[in-house]
Amino acid sequence: MDDASKKGNRYRTGLELRRSVLGDPHVDRAEGAATDFDRPFQQLITEAAWGTVWARPGLSKRERSIVTLALLAALGHDEEVAMHVRATANTGASREDIREAFLHVAIYAGVPAANRAFKIAKEVFSQMDGAPHA
Known part of the structure; x- marks a missing residue:
C-alpha cells in the first residue's frame, strides 16, 4: 500500500472513530466551521489523533x-x-x-x-x- 492510500485509510478510520467518540453533531460542527486556513489542522487531528493513536489496538x-x-x-x-x-x-x-x-x-x-x-x-x-x- 502506498503512502497516499495509507493516509486516506487513516483519515477514513479517524473520521469514523472521531464520530463514534465525539458524536456526529460535534464533528459536523468542526468540519463545517473549517476554513481554508484551518482545514489542514482538522485533517491532521483526524488522521493523527483519531486515525493513528485512538485506532491503535492496545x-x-x-x-x-x-x-x-x-x-x-x-x-x-x-x-x-x-x-x-x-x-x-x-x-x-x-x-x-x-x-x-x-x-x-x-x-x-x-x-x-x-x-x-x-x-x-x-x-x-x-x-x-x-x-x-x-
Whole structure:
C-alpha cells in the first residue's frame, strides 16, 4: 500500500472513530466551521489523533478516554476536558473512572488542575443530566 492510500485509510478510520467518540453533531460542527486556513489542522487531528493513536489496538475506547481526560486536565485544557467528559457517554468511561483519573491528576499534576477538572466535569454532568447549573 502506498503512502497516499495509507493516509486516506487513516483519515477514513479517524473520521469514523472521531464520530463514534465525539458524536456526529460535534464533528459536523468542526468540519463545517473549517476554513481554508484551518482545514489542514482538522485533517491532521483526524488522521493523527483519531486515525493513528485512538485506532491503535492496545487500549479500549474507555481506557483511552480516561488517559485523555487525565492529560487534558493536567495540562489545563478546559474546553477539551469538557468535550471529552461529554464523550464518555460514547466510550464507556464511567463517572467513577473520571473521578479516579482526576484524583491521579491531583497527585501527579497538582490540586489546582484537578480542582478545575472536577468543577468542569460537574458542570458537564449537570448539563448531561438536564439539571440547571449555577
